[in-house]
Structures are given as C-alpha cells and as structure tokens.
Amino acid sequence: xxxxxxxxxxxxxxxxxxxxxxxxxxxxxxxxxxxxxxxxxxxxxxxxxxxxxxxxxxxxxxxxxxxxxxxxxxxxxxxxxxxxxxxxxxxxxxxxxxxxxxxxxxxxxxxxxxxxxxxxxxxxxxxxxxxxxxxxxxxxxxxxxxxxxxxxxxxxxxxxxxxxxxxxxxxxxxxxxxxxxxxxxxxxxxxxxxxxxxxxxxxxxxxxxxxxxxxxxxxxxxxxxxxxxxxxxxxxxxxxxxxxxxxxxxxxx
Amino acid sequence: xxxxxxxxxxxxxxxxxxxxxxxxxxxxxxxxxxxxxxxxxxxxxxxxxxxxxxxxxxxxxxxxxxxxxxxxxxxxxxxxxxxxxxxxxxxxxxxxxxxxxxxxxxxxxxxxxxxxxxxxxxxxxxxxxxxxxxxxxxxxxxxxxxxxxxxxxxxxxxxxxxxxxxxxxxxxxxxxxxxxxxxxxxxxxxxxxxxxxxxxxxxxxxxxxxxxxxxxxxxxxxxxxxxxxxxxxxxxxxxxxxxxxxxxxxxxxxxxxxxxxxxxxxxxxxxxxxxxxxxxxxxxxxxxxxxxxxxxxxxxxxxxxxxxx
Numbered sequence: 001x002x003x004x005x006x007x008x009x010x011x012x013x014x015x016x017x018x019x020x021x022x023x024x025x026x027x028x029x030x031x032x033x034x035x036x037x038x039x040x041x042x043x044x045x046x047x048x049x050x051x052x053x054x055x056x057x058x059x060x061x062x063x064x065x066x067x068x069x070x071x072x073x074x075x076x077x078x079x080x081x082x083x084x085x086x087x088x089x090x091x092x093x094x095x096x097x098x099x100x101x102x103x104x105x106x107x108x109x110x111x112x113x114x115x116x117x118x119x120x121x122x123x124x125x126x127x128x129x130x131x132x133x134x135x136x137x138x139x140x141x142x143x144x145x146x147x148x149x150x151x152x153x154x155x156x157x158x159x160x161x162x163x164x165x166x167x168x169x170x171x172x173x174x175x176x177x178x179x180x181x182x183x184x185x186x187x188x189x190x191x192x193x194x195x196x197x198x199x200x201x202x203x204x205x206x207x208x209x210x211x212x213x214x215x216x217x218x219x220x221x222x223x224x225x226x227x228x229x230x231x232x233x234x235x236x237x238x239x240x241x242x243x244x245x246x247x248x249x250x251x252x253x
Numbered sequence: 254x255x256x257x258x259x260x261x262x263x264x265x266x267x268x269x270x271x272x273x274x275x276x277x278x279x280x281x282x283x284x285x286x287x288x289x290x291x292x293x294x295x296x297x298x299x300x301x302x303x304x305x306x307x308x309x310x311x312x313x314x315x316x317x318x319x320x321x322x323x324x325x326x327x328x329x330x331x332x333x334x335x336x337x338x339x340x341x342x343x344x345x346x347x348x349x350x351x352x353x354x355x356x357x358x359x360x361x362x363x364x365x366x367x368x369x370x371x372x373x374x375x376x377x378x379x380x381x382x383x384x385x386x387x388x389x390x391x392x393x394x395x396x397x398x399x400x401x402x403x404x405x406x407x408x409x410x411x412x413x414x415x416x417x418x419x420x421x422x423x424x425x426x427x428x429x430x431x432x433x434x435x436x437x438x439x440x441x442x443x444x445x446x447x448x449x450x451x452x453x454x455x456x457x458x459x460x461x462x463x464x465x466x467x468x469x470x471x472x473x474x475x476x477x478x479x480x481x482x483x484x485x486x487x488x489x490x491x492x493x494x495x496x497x498x499x500x501x502x503x504x505x506x507x508x509x510x511x512x513x514x515x516x517x518x519x520x521x522x523x524x525x526x527x528x529x530x531x532x533x534x535x536x537x538x539x540x541x542x543x544x545x546x547x548x549x550x551x552x553x554x555x556x557x558x559x560x561x562x
Binding site for chain 1: 343
C-alpha cells in the first residue's frame, strides 16, 4: 500500500477545501438557516408534529442528508474532474498508485469535507430547534457511510464528465430531486399509497429513513433495509470505479 | 551496457483507429541520453506515454528496469520521472507544495531538504511560495521538471523540454540535463531542435509515421551519413565546367564564380587532393576555400523523406 500517496492526495484535496473554507462553510449554513425559516417556521406552524416529533426537528436529518449528498458528490466530482480539465491527471496516471489508493485519497477527502459540513449543519440546527439523538454512534455511522458512498458516485461522475456543465448536471437533475422526493421534509407515510410504493424505488429514502431513525428512533423502512441499501450502493460504486481504472475509460488514451 | 528500458514490438492503435506506433523495438541503456527526433505526429509522445502508463499498449511489451510496465507497474513507475510536452500545472498551488505532492504520490517520505536542492538547481527557490499561475511559461516548465525529479527517478522523460523556451533558459535546461546525466540518470528527450540532439544526446532515434527509422550513436550517425561540401571560390567566373575538372559530385556555383564539390567523409579517398591539383593544372586562380558539414537536420530530413534506411 502506497500510504504516502494516499496522504499526499488527501492533504492536497483538503488544502483545496481550506483555501476556500468560508465559501465551503458559509453557503451550507446559510441555506440551512433558510430551510429552517421557510420549512420549519412557515410549514411547521401548520404541521406541528410528525409521528410525535416537532416538524422543525423532524426535517433536520433530511436537511443534513440533502447537503451531505450534494457536497460529497460535488467535491469528489470536482476533485478528479479538475486534474482532467487542466491536464495534471498525467501525474496520477504515471504514478505508482493503485485504484484503491487513488479512491481512498480523493473520496476520503471529499467525504471528510461533506462530513464536516453535515456536522456544522447539525450544530446550526440546534439554534433553531431542540435536537435529541437517540443513537449517536449510528448517526455518525450513517453519515460516514453516506458521505463515502456518494463521494464515490461523485468520483465516477467526475471521470465521466467531459465538461463543467455535465459535472453540474447530474447533481442538479438527479441528486437534488431524489433527496427532495426521498422524504427529507416529510414522512413516507404521509403520501398516498401509490406514491408510497413508487418512493420505495428511490435509494435516498433508505438513507434518510435510517439516518432519521438514529435521531428519533422512527423510520419509514426497517433499519436493516437502510444498511443493506447503502452497502449495495457503495459496493456498486466501488465496482464501477475498479472497472473504470481497469479499462482506462475516459482516463487513459 | 545493460538496457534500463526495453520496448519490444510495440504497437499502439487509438480508439479512433489511428495507428500511432507500428511495431517499435527500442533498447535504452542505463545512463545514456537518447534523443527522439521526428516530425509532429510521428509517435514520439505516444511512445513516451505508453512507457509511462498514460496510454494503454495495444500490442507488444515494455519493461523498465526489468519490470513489466503493466503487470509490475508500481516498480516500473517508481523509476520514472515524466515531463510532458504541454504545460499542465495546478495554478492555485504553491511551487513547493506541488513538488512535495509529487514526491508523496510516488510513495517517498517527505524530504524538504531534497526539494530545496531541486528547486535551487532549477533556480526556483526564490519562487517556492508563489502560486504557479503567477509564473512565466519558462518557470512553469521548470516546475514540471522539479516535480518529475521530486522522487529521485533513475529515468527521466522530457517531452520537448525546450519548446517555446528562450535561448538563455534553454542553455540552463541543458545544464540541468548534463548535471542529471553526470549523476547517472538516463534521459530520453524528444525534440524538434536538431542542435539540441547534437549537443545533448549520446544516441539519436528518428521516428516517422509510427516507425523507428533508426537509432544510432550521434557521432557515428554524423560520420556515416554526413556529407561534406568543399566550396572553392574562383578568381574569375567560368562559363562552363572545364572537362578536366568533371567528376562525380562537382557542380559549378550559381554565378560560375565557385566550384562546389560534395564528398563522403567516410570514404577512403575524398578526392580533394586530386581536385585541387586539377584546378591548378587548369590554370584557375583560387581565392578562397571552405568546407561545410551536413547537420543532423539534413540527415533527418533525408531520412524522413527517404523512409527506412
């Protein structure tokens, strides 16, 4: 294992994050606060509680997931797309590193940043609502697993993308709708039966449900199903990355 | 001399169907400087890219230090430093951190003293904390060389290191190359500048249309293929070449005021003595004499036009 290479990539990526630390942190904190104002206050005044939890608190896990998913995809995507764009990817391709080392470095850094932002949003939300976390260890575990698996998805997108537009397209057209329709702001049980069934095909439902369970002990789907879904997703991403490097798809000429 | 890089039957066909390399065999000795000459699109960069792992191999095999570049890529790539042709840099990074990054990427433990030495050798030490985007083109090129040297490679690939570089910087790059060669680093450089190959290279390889036309010791190549030309300036112009002087290789100069005689330096008898005697015998007055030797450039143009030797 080329640990020095993993470290080099990780530090390089994290230093990019810290160069733009204020942009990185201010915008998620601001948008979270806006969500609280709009959803928590305006809608919350009409819904009050969902399954015994105040609506303001109920949306916190969904809000965190929304940002963590967006951030992990965007960070990892940009992290590998940028060297491709400016040409410095040559260095990575000619270095004595394995796929796994590259992935750990890039995905690890992207996931770290997403995780940091997720925790900052959690901290921000305590200014608006009372939060109790029933299973803190599981809460962290879900957060870590989600960050890593979606950073892998972002990494794949970064390799796939040929333009900056393409890089932004998938998070916008795919991730955001899936999260919004995945029960970030409502319980699945609040939907009509047909939509409840359709929603079950949205993988994000399992993430948010499991994550919300770690806060309040209530879930739309069994926790085991959430864990299985995220494991399968992570496995598929890893497999795709392995195949990409094996064939050199969009990397090696 | 043992081979440090060995290329056997290398073919490369790109996804679009373009055949960039058509069966290249090449042995590169440890410690030598090999210059690859060839027109644009000849396959120089493709050859380097396949050795370094940037391009995949369609057919054939490459070993570096005895390690197969595909199966045992880690060991092979550890030995190689690469400076690509295009200026690829991370504009927002500082010079020092980008060089340190490369060293880490190659699995070497942090060694700031070594990086300092590399930056000093390349006259980059004063710029160590500057963002790369603020540097001139020549400086960026040096940063890329510094990165390639950061992990102390035994083989250095320089893809057109002095393209678009001013004379002073070119000289200093040559100095750097000489220093590396003195330390036993094997250098493979591609270039358009024949004088660079003549000045730097132990051997010259000529590539055209994906084929390695020849690999030859620079001096031998010059001697073997070098033609010399003797120009005799005459006191009075001639209307036609006197029959007594007629022989292979002689022509009358443009205005009749000179005789131009081409001869082979490798031949046992150049015919110069006879020619000069005959000129005197014909009663012609000689004002001046000078000889010129064909450069690698002439040889190169002849080869590329004429195909495989």
